Amino acid sequence: MSDPNKLSARYTTMVVATISLIALTSVAFMVPVPYVRLQPGPVQDTLGPVKGGESMFTFGAKAKTYPTSGSLFFTTVRVGGPDAHLSIRAALAAYLTSDQAVVPKDLVYPDNETREQSDAESAAQMTGSQDSSRVAALRAAGYKVxxxxxxxxxxxxxxxxxxxxxxxxxxxxxxxxxxxxxxxxxxxxxxxxxxxxxxxxxxxxxxxxxxxxxxxxxxxxxxxxxxxxxxxxxxYPFQVNNNVGTDVGGPSAGTMFALAIYDKLTPGELTGGKKIAGTGEIAPDGTVAPIGGVRQKMAGAANADATIFLVPAANCAEAADGDDDGLKLVRISNLKDAISSLEALAKNPDAKVPSCS
The missing domain is CATH 2.30.42.10 (PDZ domain)
Incomplete structure:
Protein backbone atom coordinates (compact mmCIF):
# COMPACT_ATOMS: atom_id res chain seq x y z
CA MET A 1 0.00 0.00 0.00
CA SER A 2 1.36 3.45 -0.94
CA ASP A 3 2.46 5.86 1.71
CA PRO A 4 -0.04 8.80 1.78
CA ASN A 5 2.71 11.18 2.81
CA LYS A 6 4.83 10.24 -0.22
CA LEU A 7 1.80 10.62 -2.55
CA SER A 8 1.04 14.00 -1.05
CA ALA A 9 4.64 15.16 -1.53
CA ARG A 10 4.71 13.92 -5.11
CA TYR A 11 1.38 15.62 -5.84
CA THR A 12 2.60 18.85 -4.34
CA THR A 13 5.78 18.71 -6.44
CA MET A 14 3.78 18.16 -9.65
CA VAL A 15 1.41 21.02 -8.86
CA VAL A 16 4.29 23.38 -8.08
CA ALA A 17 6.10 22.34 -11.27
CA THR A 18 2.96 22.83 -13.36
CA ILE A 19 2.26 26.24 -11.87
CA SER A 20 5.88 27.24 -12.41
CA LEU A 21 5.75 26.12 -16.05
CA ILE A 22 2.54 28.07 -16.61
CA ALA A 23 4.04 31.15 -14.98
CA LEU A 24 7.26 30.91 -16.99
CA THR A 25 5.30 30.38 -20.21
CA SER A 26 3.08 33.36 -19.44
CA VAL A 27 6.10 35.53 -18.75
CA ALA A 28 7.78 34.32 -21.92
CA PHE A 29 4.70 35.26 -23.93
CA MET A 30 4.91 38.75 -22.47
CA VAL A 31 8.63 39.22 -23.19
CA PRO A 32 9.33 41.40 -26.26
CA VAL A 33 11.10 39.73 -29.18
CA PRO A 34 13.32 41.47 -31.78
CA TYR A 35 10.75 41.23 -34.56
CA VAL A 36 8.20 43.51 -36.20
CA ARG A 37 4.78 42.67 -37.56
CA LEU A 38 3.73 43.45 -41.14
CA GLN A 39 0.03 44.01 -41.79
CA PRO A 40 -2.01 45.21 -44.78
CA GLY A 41 -2.10 49.00 -44.88
CA PRO A 42 -4.48 51.40 -46.61
CA VAL A 43 -4.62 51.70 -50.39
CA GLN A 44 -5.08 54.91 -52.35
CA ASP A 45 -6.25 55.55 -55.88
CA THR A 46 -3.64 57.53 -57.82
CA LEU A 47 -6.32 58.52 -60.34
CA GLY A 48 -8.60 59.87 -57.63
CA PRO A 49 -8.67 62.68 -55.08
CA VAL A 50 -6.64 63.10 -51.90
CA LYS A 51 -7.72 64.71 -48.64
CA GLY A 52 -9.48 67.97 -49.39
CA GLY A 53 -10.83 66.78 -52.74
CA GLU A 54 -7.87 67.78 -54.91
CA SER A 55 -6.70 65.26 -57.52
CA MET A 56 -3.59 63.34 -56.56
CA PHE A 57 -1.94 64.61 -59.73
CA THR A 58 -2.33 68.09 -61.17
CA PHE A 59 -0.47 69.52 -64.15
CA GLY A 60 0.87 72.81 -65.42
CA ALA A 61 -0.94 74.86 -68.05
CA LYS A 62 1.18 73.49 -70.91
CA ALA A 63 0.18 69.88 -70.25
CA LYS A 64 -2.48 68.21 -72.37
CA THR A 65 -4.40 65.70 -70.28
CA TYR A 66 -7.02 63.07 -71.07
CA PRO A 67 -9.95 61.55 -69.13
CA THR A 68 -9.36 58.38 -67.13
CA SER A 69 -11.58 55.79 -65.48
CA GLY A 70 -11.24 52.90 -63.05
CA SER A 71 -8.58 52.93 -60.34
CA LEU A 72 -4.82 52.58 -60.06
CA PHE A 73 -4.23 51.85 -56.38
CA PHE A 74 -0.89 52.08 -54.66
CA THR A 75 -0.70 49.74 -51.69
CA THR A 76 0.96 50.05 -48.30
CA VAL A 77 2.06 47.97 -45.32
CA ARG A 78 1.60 48.78 -41.65
CA VAL A 79 4.86 48.10 -39.82
CA GLY A 80 5.62 48.38 -36.13
CA GLY A 81 7.98 51.28 -35.45
CA PRO A 82 11.63 50.92 -34.38
CA ASP A 83 10.63 51.43 -30.76
CA ALA A 84 7.69 49.00 -30.87
CA HIS A 85 7.74 45.92 -28.66
CA LEU A 86 6.27 42.69 -30.05
CA SER A 87 5.55 39.92 -27.57
CA ILE A 88 5.93 36.23 -28.35
CA ARG A 89 2.14 35.88 -28.17
CA ALA A 90 1.61 38.70 -30.67
CA ALA A 91 4.37 37.36 -32.93
CA LEU A 92 2.83 33.88 -32.91
CA ALA A 93 -0.64 35.27 -33.62
CA ALA A 94 0.71 37.27 -36.57
CA TYR A 95 2.59 34.26 -37.88
CA LEU A 96 -0.63 32.25 -37.88
CA THR A 97 -2.61 34.98 -39.67
CA SER A 98 -2.54 34.62 -43.45
CA ASP A 99 -2.28 38.32 -44.30
CA GLN A 100 0.36 39.15 -41.68
CA ALA A 101 4.07 38.41 -41.35
CA VAL A 102 6.78 38.63 -38.73
CA VAL A 103 10.30 39.65 -39.75
CA PRO A 104 13.49 40.44 -37.79
CA LYS A 105 13.47 44.09 -36.72
CA ASP A 106 17.00 44.67 -38.02
CA LEU A 107 15.83 43.87 -41.56
CA VAL A 108 13.54 46.88 -41.39
CA TYR A 109 15.35 49.24 -39.03
CA PRO A 110 19.14 49.62 -38.59
CA ASP A 111 20.49 49.30 -35.04
CA ASN A 112 19.64 52.23 -32.77
CA GLU A 113 17.55 54.01 -35.40
CA THR A 114 14.97 56.30 -33.81
CA ARG A 115 11.42 56.85 -35.02
CA GLU A 116 12.39 60.38 -36.11
CA GLN A 117 15.27 59.04 -38.19
CA SER A 118 13.07 56.34 -39.69
CA ASP A 119 10.36 58.87 -40.59
CA ALA A 120 12.93 61.20 -42.17
CA GLU A 121 14.38 58.40 -44.28
CA SER A 122 10.91 57.29 -45.35
CA ALA A 123 9.99 60.84 -46.36
CA ALA A 124 13.21 61.17 -48.38
CA GLN A 125 12.43 57.89 -50.15
CA MET A 126 8.94 59.16 -51.01
CA THR A 127 10.40 62.38 -52.46
CA GLY A 128 12.81 60.36 -54.59
CA SER A 129 9.97 58.11 -55.69
CA GLN A 130 7.93 61.09 -56.83
CA ASP A 131 10.84 62.48 -58.86
CA SER A 132 11.60 59.11 -60.47
CA SER A 133 7.95 58.49 -61.32
CA ARG A 134 7.63 61.90 -63.00
CA VAL A 135 10.70 61.31 -65.14
CA ALA A 136 9.80 57.74 -66.10
CA ALA A 137 6.18 58.60 -66.94
CA LEU A 138 6.97 61.72 -68.94
CA ARG A 139 9.59 59.93 -71.01
CA ALA A 140 7.24 56.98 -71.59
CA ALA A 141 4.62 59.49 -72.79
CA GLY A 142 7.11 60.92 -75.30
CA TYR A 143 8.25 64.03 -73.46
CA LYS A 144 11.86 65.11 -73.06
CA VAL A 145 13.18 65.49 -69.52
CA TYR A 236 10.48 69.13 -66.91
CA PRO A 237 8.47 70.26 -69.95
CA PHE A 238 5.70 71.35 -67.57
CA GLN A 239 4.83 71.04 -63.93
CA VAL A 240 3.60 67.72 -62.54
CA ASN A 241 2.36 68.05 -58.97
CA ASN A 242 2.05 65.00 -56.72
CA ASN A 243 -0.43 65.90 -53.97
CA VAL A 244 -0.26 62.65 -52.00
CA GLY A 245 0.77 64.48 -48.83
CA THR A 246 3.00 63.34 -45.99
CA ASP A 247 0.94 60.49 -44.52
CA VAL A 248 2.68 57.91 -46.73
CA GLY A 249 6.41 57.31 -47.03
CA GLY A 250 8.85 54.95 -48.68
CA PRO A 251 9.61 54.29 -52.36
CA SER A 252 7.18 51.52 -53.26
CA ALA A 253 4.35 53.67 -54.67
CA GLY A 254 6.57 54.85 -57.53
CA THR A 255 5.31 52.48 -60.21
CA MET A 256 1.67 53.32 -59.56
CA PHE A 257 2.48 57.05 -59.51
CA ALA A 258 4.14 56.70 -62.91
CA LEU A 259 1.20 54.78 -64.38
CA ALA A 260 -1.27 57.43 -63.20
CA ILE A 261 0.81 60.25 -64.72
CA TYR A 262 1.16 58.34 -67.99
CA ASP A 263 -2.56 57.52 -68.09
CA LYS A 264 -3.52 61.18 -67.66
CA LEU A 265 -1.06 62.39 -70.30
CA THR A 266 -1.96 59.89 -73.05
CA PRO A 267 -5.16 59.09 -74.98
CA GLY A 268 -7.13 56.03 -73.93
CA GLU A 269 -7.56 54.48 -70.50
CA LEU A 270 -5.05 52.03 -69.05
CA THR A 271 -7.51 50.46 -66.63
CA GLY A 272 -10.36 49.62 -68.99
CA GLY A 273 -12.58 50.77 -66.12
CA LYS A 274 -11.17 48.13 -63.73
CA LYS A 275 -9.76 48.50 -60.24
CA ILE A 276 -6.04 47.77 -60.56
CA ALA A 277 -3.47 47.77 -57.78
CA GLY A 278 0.25 47.22 -57.61
CA THR A 279 3.58 48.09 -56.10
CA GLY A 280 7.22 48.56 -56.99
CA GLU A 281 9.99 51.09 -56.64
CA ILE A 282 10.71 52.81 -59.95
CA ALA A 283 13.90 54.29 -61.38
CA PRO A 284 14.00 57.28 -63.75
CA ASP A 285 14.67 54.89 -66.65
CA GLY A 286 11.47 53.00 -65.82
CA THR A 287 13.07 49.93 -64.20
CA VAL A 288 10.85 48.44 -61.47
CA ALA A 289 12.64 47.18 -58.36
CA PRO A 290 11.32 44.72 -55.73
CA ILE A 291 9.79 45.83 -52.45
CA GLY A 292 8.88 44.30 -49.09
CA GLY A 293 5.52 43.13 -47.80
CA VAL A 294 4.08 42.06 -51.15
CA ARG A 295 1.68 39.55 -49.55
CA GLN A 296 0.31 42.22 -47.20
CA LYS A 297 -0.09 44.62 -50.12
CA MET A 298 -1.99 41.98 -52.07
CA ALA A 299 -4.38 41.54 -49.15
CA GLY A 300 -4.92 45.30 -49.00
CA ALA A 301 -5.62 45.37 -52.74
CA ALA A 302 -8.14 42.56 -52.42
CA ASN A 303 -9.87 44.42 -49.59
CA ALA A 304 -10.24 47.38 -51.99
CA ASP A 305 -11.90 45.06 -54.56
CA ALA A 306 -9.01 45.24 -57.03
CA THR A 307 -8.92 42.44 -59.60
CA ILE A 308 -5.40 42.89 -61.02
CA PHE A 309 -2.17 43.30 -59.07
CA LEU A 310 1.11 44.42 -60.65
CA VAL A 311 4.05 42.57 -59.09
CA PRO A 312 7.75 43.42 -59.52
CA ALA A 313 9.38 40.41 -61.21
CA ALA A 314 11.71 39.75 -58.27
CA ASN A 315 8.68 39.54 -55.92
CA CYS A 316 6.78 37.03 -58.05
CA ALA A 317 7.83 33.89 -56.17
CA GLU A 318 6.70 35.39 -52.86
CA ALA A 319 3.46 36.72 -54.35
CA ALA A 320 2.56 33.32 -55.81
CA ASP A 321 3.39 31.45 -52.60
CA GLY A 322 -0.10 31.21 -51.13
CA ASP A 323 -3.64 32.39 -51.82
CA ASP A 324 -3.81 34.91 -54.66
CA ASP A 325 -6.75 36.65 -52.92
CA GLY A 326 -8.68 36.51 -56.18
CA LEU A 327 -6.14 38.74 -57.93
CA LYS A 328 -4.64 38.31 -61.37
CA LEU A 329 -0.90 38.66 -60.69
CA VAL A 330 0.85 40.48 -63.54
CA ARG A 331 4.66 40.34 -63.58
CA ILE A 332 6.44 43.60 -64.45
CA SER A 333 10.12 44.47 -64.85
CA ASN A 334 9.76 48.03 -66.08
CA LEU A 335 7.15 50.69 -66.76
CA LYS A 336 6.88 49.64 -70.40
CA ASP A 337 5.88 46.11 -69.27
CA ALA A 338 3.19 47.50 -66.99
CA ILE A 339 1.76 49.79 -69.67
CA SER A 340 1.66 47.12 -72.39
CA SER A 341 0.06 44.54 -70.06
CA LEU A 342 -2.62 46.94 -68.88
CA GLU A 343 -3.38 48.06 -72.43
CA ALA A 344 -3.78 44.42 -73.50
CA LEU A 345 -6.03 43.60 -70.53
CA ALA A 346 -8.14 46.71 -71.12
CA LYS A 347 -8.91 45.45 -74.64
CA ASN A 348 -9.29 41.79 -73.67
CA PRO A 349 -9.62 40.65 -70.03
CA ASP A 350 -8.35 37.21 -71.11
CA ALA A 351 -5.27 38.51 -72.90
CA LYS A 352 -2.06 36.61 -72.21
CA VAL A 353 0.34 38.83 -70.28
CA PRO A 354 3.39 38.02 -68.13
CA SER A 355 2.24 36.54 -64.84
CA CYS A 356 3.61 35.21 -61.56
CA SER A 357 2.04 31.77 -61.93
Missing part, protein backbone atom coordinates in the same frame (compact mmCIF):
# COMPACT_ATOMS: atom_id res chain seq x y z
CA UNK A 146 16.53 67.20 -69.07
CA UNK A 147 19.15 66.24 -66.48
CA UNK A 148 21.78 68.40 -64.82
CA UNK A 149 24.26 67.50 -62.05
CA UNK A 150 23.47 69.21 -58.76
CA UNK A 151 24.40 69.37 -55.10
CA UNK A 152 22.18 67.11 -53.00
CA UNK A 153 23.90 67.59 -49.65
CA UNK A 154 26.85 69.50 -48.21
CA UNK A 155 28.81 67.79 -45.44
CA UNK A 156 28.86 69.94 -42.32
CA UNK A 157 32.44 71.09 -41.71
CA UNK A 158 33.58 69.76 -45.09
CA UNK A 159 35.63 71.61 -47.70
CA UNK A 160 32.54 73.03 -49.44
CA UNK A 161 30.60 73.82 -46.26
CA UNK A 162 29.46 77.46 -46.40
CA UNK A 163 30.35 77.71 -50.09
CA UNK A 164 27.99 75.33 -51.88
CA UNK A 165 24.35 74.74 -50.94
CA UNK A 166 21.89 71.96 -51.72
CA UNK A 167 20.23 72.68 -55.06
CA UNK A 168 23.25 74.30 -56.71
CA UNK A 169 23.47 73.09 -60.32
CA UNK A 170 26.94 72.48 -61.76
CA UNK A 171 27.73 74.33 -64.96
CA UNK A 172 31.49 73.72 -65.26
CA UNK A 173 34.53 72.54 -63.32
CA UNK A 174 37.81 74.39 -63.89
CA UNK A 175 36.25 76.00 -66.96
CA UNK A 176 35.14 72.72 -68.56
CA UNK A 177 31.38 72.21 -69.05
CA UNK A 178 29.85 69.29 -67.12
CA UNK A 179 26.48 67.66 -67.80
CA UNK A 180 26.50 64.56 -65.57
CA UNK A 181 27.42 63.75 -61.95
CA UNK A 182 30.21 61.44 -63.18
CA UNK A 183 31.82 64.28 -65.09
CA UNK A 184 31.88 66.41 -61.92
CA UNK A 185 33.43 63.59 -59.88
CA UNK A 186 36.08 62.88 -62.52
CA UNK A 187 36.98 66.55 -62.90
CA UNK A 188 37.44 66.97 -59.14
CA UNK A 189 39.45 63.74 -59.12
CA UNK A 190 42.11 65.21 -61.41
CA UNK A 191 43.33 67.33 -58.50
CA UNK A 192 45.60 66.42 -55.60
CA UNK A 193 44.31 66.94 -52.06
CA UNK A 194 45.03 70.51 -51.03
CA UNK A 195 44.64 71.90 -54.53
CA UNK A 196 41.84 74.31 -55.41
CA UNK A 197 39.07 73.19 -57.73
CA UNK A 198 37.04 75.96 -59.35
CA UNK A 199 33.35 75.17 -59.55
CA UNK A 200 30.78 77.22 -61.42
CA UNK A 201 27.20 76.63 -60.33
CA UNK A 202 23.77 78.03 -61.07
CA UNK A 203 22.05 79.33 -57.95
CA UNK A 204 18.64 81.02 -58.05
CA UNK A 205 19.08 81.64 -61.76
CA UNK A 206 22.53 83.22 -61.50
CA UNK A 207 26.00 81.85 -62.28
CA UNK A 208 28.29 81.72 -59.22
CA UNK A 209 32.02 80.89 -59.19
CA UNK A 210 33.04 78.84 -56.14
CA UNK A 211 36.71 77.97 -55.48
CA UNK A 212 37.06 75.03 -53.06
CA UNK A 213 40.29 73.72 -51.55
CA UNK A 214 40.08 69.92 -51.75
CA UNK A 215 40.77 67.72 -48.75
CA UNK A 216 42.07 64.14 -48.57
CA UNK A 217 39.61 61.29 -48.30
CA UNK A 218 39.40 59.85 -44.79
CA UNK A 219 40.38 56.36 -45.99
CA UNK A 220 42.58 57.11 -48.98
CA UNK A 221 44.70 60.24 -48.47
CA UNK A 222 45.52 60.43 -52.19
CA UNK A 223 41.88 61.01 -53.17
CA UNK A 224 40.59 64.62 -53.16
CA UNK A 225 37.19 65.42 -51.64
CA UNK A 226 35.05 68.55 -51.51
CA UNK A 227 32.50 67.19 -49.03
CA UNK A 228 29.27 67.02 -51.03
CA UNK A 229 26.78 64.50 -52.34
CA UNK A 230 26.00 64.89 -56.03
CA UNK A 231 22.74 63.97 -57.73
CA UNK A 232 20.59 64.97 -60.69
CA UNK A 233 18.21 67.89 -61.05
CA UNK A 234 15.58 67.32 -63.70
CA UNK A 235 14.11 69.86 -66.10
Missing amino acids: GERPSVVQVVKGGAAFGKLVAGDVFLDVDGTKVTTPDQVVKAVGTHHPGETVRLTVERRGESVDVPVVTRPDAKDKTVPRVGISIGVKYT
